[in-house]
Amino acid sequence: MPTPPETARRASFDDWGPYGLLAVGTVTAAGSARLVGMSRGELYAAAVLLAAALLLQLVWGPVTGHRSVPSRTSAGLYFLRWALAFVLTWLNPFFAFYAVAGYYSAGHQLPRRLVLPGLCLTAVTMAGSEVGGMPPRGAVLWIGFVVVLGANIGLVAVFTRFALQEQERLSAQAGTIAELERTNTALQQALDENAALHAQLLVQAREAGVADERRRLAAEIHDTIAQGLTGIIAQLQVVANATDLTTARTHLERASSLARHSLGEARRSVHNLAPVALTVDGLPEALRKTVAEWGERSGVRAEFTVTGTAEQLHDEVSATLLRIAQEALSNAARHAAAHRLGVTLSYMGDEVSLDIRDDGTGFDPAAVPARTRAAGFGLDGMRARAERIAGTFAVESEPGGGTALSARVPLVRDDR
Structure with a gap:
């Protein structure tokens, strides 16, 4: 020191x-x-x-x-x-x-x-x-000695009092500084521990996200591609047993249509398998492109808005929000029958909020089929994604009243 x-x-x-x-x-x-x-x-x-x-x-x-x-x-x-x-x-x-x-x-x-x-x-x-x-020699000098001694002792007393007060003030100041240093040390330790917990949480979220993606992809293959292939096989079997050309041609066209639809679903699943958009663009631009492409594909008027000052987020936070948006858009395309859809990304100090609203048919959240929840995707999948990085997820909807989804997660910056 x-x-x-x-x-x-x-x-x-x-x-x-x-x-x-x-x-x-x-x-x-x-x-x-x-x-x-x-x-x-x-x-x-x-x-x-x-x-x-x-x-x-x-x-x-x-x-x-x-x-x-x-x-x-x-x-x-x-x-x-x-x-x-x-x-x-x-x-x-x-x-x-x-x-x-x-x-x-x-x-x-x-x-x-x-x-x-x-x-x-x-x-x-x-x-x-x-x-x-x-x-001192003589009474006068003795009297002078007493007077001078009294003056000296008086000055000593005054300056001693001032010195002691100053010493007490300095001691109190030193104590305050020491307490502030201890408080700052404890605060820094808490911040370091919080940062370590955040890092651990993000690692766990990434690992859980991998398993979640596997479950989601398996469910999509079962619900779309596998069912489409089953339908194609059924149509081809009819063609094989058809006795006239017209019937055969009709079922071949149906098989062709199912094949094109299954191919589209396969491409969409592969596109959503990894957040490729984040390797080139930041989260706002990736969301903007995702919403625009979804609008062109679905024919729904889709708008994207950013509020607040955009910041560079940790990769896991960006990936989580992009995944939630992709899942919400996929659900809207399948079930909402909406004419308009809006996506808003809001930077709010220490939080980031992602809101998706549509004017579709809506639904009763409590009535979502149990098999969908058990599969680990859809609404519960989006909620699980948000909660893995200490965020929250909320859904508001009613039949005929459209749907509003909101995910709020901590704003964890990318320090690289």
């Missing part, structure tokens, strides 16, 4: 700041030693204390492990540095430069309960320096 800029700056000051303050205090104290009247003994004492302060700073980092967190060790070192700075400032007020480090480092080197006492002790050192050195 990257180090925040504020933490990096603080660590840099903890490493080098006290050295700089000690150096400034030493230079200014040396220049003012004669002015403040330091004796030879005080000079020797100051030198020893400076060596001790330098040694303290050298061992500070290794002892604390360069950690900017409060501990007993860092608290002990803090108060030891304060004692050295206090005595040095007693010897020469200009050593107060070194004591300034106590203001900066109390917040992250002392436990919270010791922060205010540590700052107050530093304020005592600074107040002594500001009145000319310790101890």
Whole structure:
């Protein structure tokens, strides 16, 4: 995890700041030693204390492990540095430069309960320096010391309060950010799981669709091609046993008609076996061509409309909707006897809707033959297709009132 800029700056000051303050205090104290009247003994004492302060700073980092967190060790070192700075400032007020480090480092080197006492002790050192050195000489300087100390402690209290409030605000902000990160992580996991479930659902839908197509094709072969071939055989048998040419010619024409009809049904079944149109065009254009070709074949006025903004859908979603449309058109051609038919494809945010309406004879949905449902095609087949990709299918119809079919499926985009 990257180090925040504020933490990096603080660590840099903890490493080098006290050295700089000690150096400034030493230079200014040396220049003012004669002015403040330091004796030879005080000079020797100051030198020893400076060596001790330098040694303290050298061992500070290794002892604390360069950690900017409060501990007993860092608290002990803090108060030891304060004692050295206090005595040095007693010897020469200009050593107060070194004591300034106590203001900066109390917040992250002392436990919270010791922060205010540590700052107050530093304020005592600074107040002594500001009145000319310790101890104050005379009643006036003592009074001045008390006043200056009170001002320093007052400022310390005010700024400490502000610092604590800012720290609490930052802690609350950090907690909020952490909670948002956890929420985003959980949301991303949910989205990933949802995407995986969608992918699994589409795979299952594709596998189920293969089986469904086999059942549908078997039923179509039985209901159209096989029956047509049976009829042709029956007509040819009549021809074979006919005693006059007229009867033979009539039954041959019927056999020829049945053959043409069966050929047309075979071509239609092969055309619907796979959504070939989707290999070239998107779903809207494939539906448009399918509806137009169906209208030309059936002689019914057929219209196709797209609403919303068209998007590139997942292959399985496009194939499912095209299959439902093909099945609905096939049913309409067989049973509806309609004059007009409309197909509408609607893109609605997170859903896609396919609606097919005709003005045909209509029917009672509850009265659909049980054998049709068991075969797995027709209305139940369309419903099963939609439900396999987490969609819904609805039918509204009544005898003489036309039919309306509606399939609504999730809008799953093609991410390729």
